[in-house]
Amino acid sequence: MHKDFKLGKEDIHILKGIDLDIEQGEMVALLGPSGSGKSTFLNVLGGLVPPTSGDIMIRDYRISDMTENELCLFRREHLGFIFQSYNLISTMTAMENVALALTFAGVKKEIRQQRAQEALEVVGLVDRMGHKPSELSGGQQQRVSIARALVNHPEIILADEPTGNLDSKTSADIMEMITRLNREEKQTFVIVTHDPDTTKYCTKVIHMCDGLIEAEVNQ
Amino acid sequence: MKFRTILTIIGVVIGTASIIVMVSIGNGAQKSITDELSGIGSVTTLQVYQDLSSMGMTAMGGGKTDDKAILNDDAIKDLKKIDGVVAVTPVVNLSGGEIEVDREQYGVSLMGVDYAVLEDMRYVTTSGKKPGANDENSVILGKDVLTSFTYTGASTQLEASEVKPEDLIGQNITMTIKRTNANGEEEIKTQKLKVTGVLEATGGNEDYSIIADYHLVTDLNEWQTGRKANVKKQGYSQALVTVEDSSVVNDVTSEVEAMKFTVFSMQQILDSMGSVFQMLQILLGGIGGVALLVACIGIVNTMTMSIYERTKEIGIMKVIGASISDIRNMFIAESTMIGLIGGLVGIVISLVLSVLINLIAGLFIGGEGGVTISYITPGLVVFALFFSALVGLLSGVRPAIKAANLSSLDAIRSE
Numbered sequence: 001m002h003k004d005f006k007l008g009k010e011d012i013h014i015l016k017g018i019d020l021d022i023e024q025g026e027m028v029a030l031l032g033p034s035g036s037g038k039s040t041f042l043n044v045l046g047g048l049v050p051p052t053s054g055d056i057m058i059r060d061y062r063i064s065d066m067t068e069n070e071l072c073l074f075r076r077e078h079l080g081f082i083f084q085s086y087n088l089i090s091t092m093t094a095m096e097n098v099a100l101a102l103t104f105a106g107v108k109k110e111i112r113q114q115r116a117q118e119a120l121e122v123v124g125l126v127d128r129m130g131h132k133p134s135e136l137s138g139g140q141q142q143r144v145s146i147a148r149a150l151v152n153h154p155e156i157i158l159a160d161e162p163t164g165n166l167d168s169k170t171s172a173d174i175m176e177m178i179t180r181l182n183r184e185e186k187q188t189f190v191i192v193t194h195d196p197d198t199t200k201y202c203t204k205v206i207h208m209c210d211g212l213i214e215a216e217v218n219q
Numbered sequence: 220m221k222f223r224t225i226l227t228i229i230g231v232v233i234g235t236a237s238i239i240v241m242v243s244i245g246n247g248a249q250k251s252i253t254d255e256l257s258g259i260g261s262v263t264t265l266q267v268y269q270d271l272s273s274m275g276m277t278a279m280g281g282g283k284t285d286d287k288a289i290l291n292d293d294a295i296k297d298l299k300k301i302d303g304v305v306a307v308t309p310v311v312n313l314s315g316g317e318i319e320v321d322r323e324q325y326g327v328s329l330m331g332v333d334y335a336v337l338e339d340m341r342y343v344t345t346s347g348k349k350p351g352a353n354d355e356n357s358v359i360l361g362k363d364v365l366t367s368f369t370y371t372g373a374s375t376q377l378e379a380s381e382v383k384p385e386d387l388i389g390q391n392i393t394m395t396i397k398r399t400n401a402n403g404e405e406e407i408k409t410q411k412l413k414v415t416g417v418l419e420a421t422g423g424n425e426d427y428s429i430i431a432d433y434h435l436v437t438d439l440n441e442w443q444t445g446r447k448a449n450v451k452k453q454g455y456s457q458a459l460v461t462v463e464d465s466s467v468v469n470d471v472t473s474e475v476e477a478m479k480f481t482v483f484s485m486q487q488i489l490d491s492m493g494s495v496f497q498m499l500q501i502l503l504g505g506i507g508g509v510a511l512l513v514a515c516i517g518i519v520n521t522m523t524m525s526i527y528e529r530t531k532e533i534g535i536m537k538v539i540g541a542s543i544s545d546i547r548n549m550f551i552a553e554s555t556m557i558g559l560i561g562g563l564v565g566i567v568i569s570l571v572l573s574v575l576i577n578l579i580a581g582l583f584i585g586g587e588g589g590v591t592i593s594y595i596t597p598g599l600v601v602f603a604l605f606f607s608a609l610v611g612l613l614s615g616v617r618p619a620i621k622a623a624n625l626s627s628l629d630a631i632r633s634e
């Protein structure tokens with residue numbers, strides 16, 4: 001798979017031929033220097049940007065051929081996203097942020113609240129569900145965003161430096177929680193990280209450099 | 220709610236209220252005039268005239284005249300036969316009479332109608348009663364008969380006499396008419412008239428006339444002109460046709476027209492005035508519409524700003540599974556709400572304004588039972604609500620589509 005970005009009139013190659021299989025239930029770490037294309041790869045995987053050439057297949061779905069609307073519907077059912085900067089909606093409470101993903105899926109209000117509460121329970125934040133993001137610590141906000149990614153029970157969760165803004169103690173908590181989810185719910189995780197500590201939780205570590213896969217290590 | 224949104228809603232409020240108030244003033248003008256016209260009961264009376272073109276032909280003496288077109292006694296009988304007609308009377312007028320009441324002279328004209336059908340006509344007496352079929356010398360006074368024009372400097376004023384027409388009921392009044400004979404000498408004839416009643420206002424000639432029997436008026440006319448009237452050949456100048464109710468007016472009108480007479484009814488005036496008022500309403504509504512157009516620009520601006528501010532939020536929603544239509548509908552719903560809330564508040568405000576306008580107008584114009592300058596119909600309220608919501612919706616469409624088509628990744632990265 002290739003990905004170019006247009007910069008002015010020039011096309012710059014960012015992803016220069018990536019060929020990768022990920023099995024269901026794997027927990028994959030994407031490691032590599034800054035600018036090597038990790039985030040870009042993750043975004044292409046999640047259908048947020050289309051690849052310039054090549055295919056992305058998730059189960060039998062050819063992501064790379066889907067229209068914008070099909071991608072939205074696909075993400076709604078099969079994918080969850082976790083970002084380094086949490087990306088919570090600041091005017092909504094933790095509960096509302098988590099429930100929002102279900103709103104678009106057309107889930108009824110009572111069921112929405114019940115499931116949002118369950119998801120917040122999983123991340124240990126039920127007692128804070130009425131709080132706005134600004135009233136939560138970074139670690140708590142990230143846990144809300146994880147709860148949001150979980151609430152639809154997606155098969156795949158894509159996380160871009162989920163522990164990037166957190167101290168090592170909180171990072172360890174988050175990673176342990178992710179590992180538990182991976183084991184218990186058989187969800188597939190692809191985690192971009194800078195932190196070598198994070199990789200020890202993963203079943204597979206992929207080293208990227210300059211838009212290519214340098215090494216693939218199974219643990 | 221954001222201050223900006225409140226300001227935008229106020230814009231819609233002003234727009235909606237100005238449309239409603241403007242149109243309500245058009246409505247009010249129409250209502251007060253049509254009420255005035257139809258309230259006087261003459262809607263069910265048709266005025267029939269000899270067709271002007273056929274009269275011209277007789278005058279020129281040439282060509283064959285269709286005898287149907289002459290408004291003579293045969294024609295009166297034919298008019299009577301039309302379905303829905305209650306009474307038909309010829310009208311014979313006499314002008315130049317004078318009466319003296321309380322040592323004051325009043326110029327009067329007589330309007331002669333057929334006393335045999337007077338009972339069936341829509342003339343209502345406010346006091347006294349109508350003369351019977353054989354009371355040839357009895358008359359009814361129009362309510363303004365004793366009102367004379369006085370010239371005070373530059374302006375003309377209507378001045379009511381101290382004596383009211385009602386005071387004359389049961390009395391005999393003497394009317395004098397003049398003529399100049401063949402030798403150029405002035406001759407005077409007097410005629411005693413017994414007043415039996417006073418006519419309710421009709422808004423027509425009757426108000427300034429004395430209603431009398433047409434036989435009497437014809438006789439006086441013949442004396443005044445010195446010629447025998449040839450009704451059979453020349454017809455009456457006018458006839459009044461009284462119909463059952465307003466629903467048959469149009470049918471009777473077309474039947475009379477088919478007889479080659481010219482018909483004139485209040486209904487026709489009301490109909491043609493309807494279209495004038497419709498124009499007036501469109502014009503006034505258009506003026507109000509300008510305010511709503513400005514409000515519309517306000518909504519577009521607010522929505523665009525709001526989308527600009529919430530770009531990141533839109534990006535997040537798209538990443539967690541909102542579809543293009545979800546985002547689009549969300550913003551359209553928001554702008555429709557702005558329109559709807561603005562419309563509702565605008566309606567409430569214009570209802571209050573309407574009452575105030577009528578109150579204040581009442582203080583200046585006076586008149587019993589209040590004044591209707593502004594009249595808000597339920598239809599106008601429904602239309603205004605629907606229209607303001609529509610304006611909100613349409614204003615939101617473009618910004619909403621713009622929002623929905625934002626690239627989720629770019630949006631989520633924006634700050």
Ligand SMILES: Nc1ncnc2c1ncn2[C@@H]1O[C@H](COP(=O)(O)OP(=O)(O)OP(=O)(O)O)[C@@H](O)[C@H]1O
Nearest residue numbers: 005006007014032033034035036037038039040041
């Ligand atoms: N939208 C874009 N337009 C142009 N160039 C882009 C765009 N997005 C990313 N790039 C470029 O692609 C390259 C890879 O970026 P990417 O964000 O994938 O790196 P990364 O591996 O995630 O780095 P980091 O570890 O710092 O997050 C960078 O050189 C970046 O400048």
Ligand SMILES: [Mg+2]
Nearest residue numbers: 038039040160
């Ligand atoms: Mg990155």
